Amino acid sequence: MATSVLICDDSKLARRQLARSLPEDWDIKVEFAENGYDCIDKIKSLMPEVLFLDLNMPQMDGYEVLEAINEQGLNVLTVVVSGDIQPNAHERVRELGAIDFIKKPCDSKKLAEIIEHHGIRDKAIRESLVHKLGEQLDSELRDVYQELTNVAMGQAGDLLARLLNVFVKLPIPNVNVLEVSELHMALQSIDSSVSTSGVCQGFIGGGVSGEALLIINDSSFKEIASLMNYTGELNDKVELELLMDISNILIGAILTGLSRQLDMPFSQGHPVVLGQHGDVAELVKANKGRWQRTLAIEISYGIEHHNINCDLMLLFTEDSLKTLKYKVAYLLEE
Template identity: 80%
Template sequence: MSTSVLICDDSKLARRQLARSLPDDWDIKVEFACDGVDCIKQITKAQPEILFLDLNMPEMDGYGVLAAMKEQGLDVLTVVVSGDIQPSAHQRVLELGAIDFIQKPCSPEKLAAIIEHHGIRDRALRERMSHSLGEQVDPDVRDIYQELTNVAMGQAGDLLARLLNVFVKLPIPNVNVLEVSELNMALSSVDSNDTTSGICQGFIGGGVSGEALLLLNDSSFKEIASLMNYEGELNDKVELELLMDVSNILIGAILTGLSKQLDMTFSQGHPIVLGQHRDVSELVQSNKSRWQRTLAIEISYGIENHDISCDLMLLFTEDSLKTLKYKVAHLLED
């Protein structure tokens, strides 16, 4: 069965050139759209599997197309093809859901390399990429990562419970391999109606590296201060100290718990303040250039009978995945 491909560009010449640059041995059915409005209409009507999208167009530009696709839940693997080579343009389209960016003019060799890199000639892989948040981890491997995290977060929760004299509600960890454009979606448990303060701390050891990201809703500070018997005035400095205290406990304990189970030692970097009293999207913006494809383990802590919400995300680099798989392989043996 032919793969349906839509090429959207306001230039007839550009549409034809791109169509001619697609691999000759690829069984595809190509359709064309002349602008963004036409593109959305054709996606809705014909439901193509792959979209090659220009950015600068009349009526609706490529950014508008990507935003409309996200808003309407239109799942199409999208590669942007544009003469706009600004780094911010590249970053922006990835954040809006495109899987890659190619600079015009696009040679057949570059196009073939992109197609091969993402495996989009494979139907099963295309379906998985289009309909899931992040790359789905093998169920057995996910179960191991979740169990290792369960043990580690239990130790961290115990320390937090002792510090605050409360009952800490422990969730089931969420494990996925994510692209940078999906990070905001993975943080959906953070209250979007509340501003947030965040800490980021790097770690490395034994062929594994990454960053721990801790986000604390600003509404939590008043209750944390009360539980810690702090009676002074809450200001940015005091709240930063409380944020550091919580992050030191949770990040330190969970990394210690994981390192013991994986039989490796993590060295922790100096904690970096991402920001205070800001939206989640603002907090993660500055680090997106470093957070590319990553194994993400998300833990959302809650405190019973208290309005305290805290998200901890462990982001392991792509280079760490091979080592992690090797470390847990023996746990899969019968």
């Protein structure tokens, strides 16, 4: 049976161009929507399985369409197609439930890769993806995870501040359920233009497991060494020791903070070096087999008046989501 596909774009040219870019050997039935309101109406009436959605449209834009899909419980796999390629746009559409993002003008090869990667030609896989989208974090649960992380993050920042005698800038944690391809994109958005080093450490406890990933800009090591009163020559061995020291502080403290709040002790594995002096894309490519669908909590630490930047991501396994939700249920009770 042909796969039902809906293309929504306010440009007739863009709609036709995207339709021509879809794989010729994919058995599909294509319908078109001219704006966001038309899109929602046709999702309800036609019940398409796949939606290709533009972001920048008058009256009701793509973000509002994604919000309406969530609010009204409409079941459709959405790939965003837009000229807005800034990382914040990618992040926002993922939060709203889009499974992927492709920039305009649409490239048929890249489009085919996305379709192949998500397996959306296969009806069983499409149904599985729709089911998983239904498990995305609701706003209340995201707020709870964010607040738990805020407390634990503050404890980790305090330890780092005391060790280095500095003021640590604490961000608002970013909490999302991500597929491995989306995690790849999120990590690359950290900063693909700089050299980085990374370490990963597994943890497990009470039906919850995952990995903590720390990525540090290589430009930070000189100032970290200075703040730790190291006066010798910096080399790969010394920088690795500094990386391990910082990761032990931040990862250990934040897991301890979460453990206390969840009343769930975590056992930590041995840290594993993901790589040194490479870009984030290389770290991800070399280690992408380690991560699948995951609850990802991202924290970007900075130190005032110093060129020190590091990103910490807590990656909880998909199997941990049910246990975590149960553990924090009492926090949602009124």
